[in-house]
Amino acid sequence: MSNSALFLVVFITALSLVVIALALARLLAPRSSNPLKGEPYECGIPTRGSSWMQFRVGYYLFALLFLMFDVETVLLFPWAVTVKAMGMQGVACVLFFLVILTLGLVYAWKKRALVWK
DSSP, X not given: OOXXXXXXXXXXXXXXXXXXXXXXXXXXXXXXXXXXXXXXXOSSSOOOSOSOOOOOHHHHHHHHHHHHHHXXXXXXXXXXXXXXXXXXXXHHHHHHHHHHHHHHHHHHHHTTTTOXX
């Protein structure tokens, strides 16, 4: 089987699985005609005022920094498993990666993005 035929088979299979899953969800899902379903926060308590709230940018910066170091941790696990096979080039690459992340942390520290006010 050629590469293009294999790609076509995988694409058609993926597309059909998605269509089947969506159709089953639409057919089997419970339906409710309650007007409260359209509310932004469905807890049983009526909302007061506008549902739109502005958050301080500090929350987003903190979340981005958390994701940055979370991704670092996830990327270090496969590296730790294959470090022997990669040799010194693998060690140099991960050290370069860690230096870039450390520079990002120092930058955030200098900009006082880690200070919770």
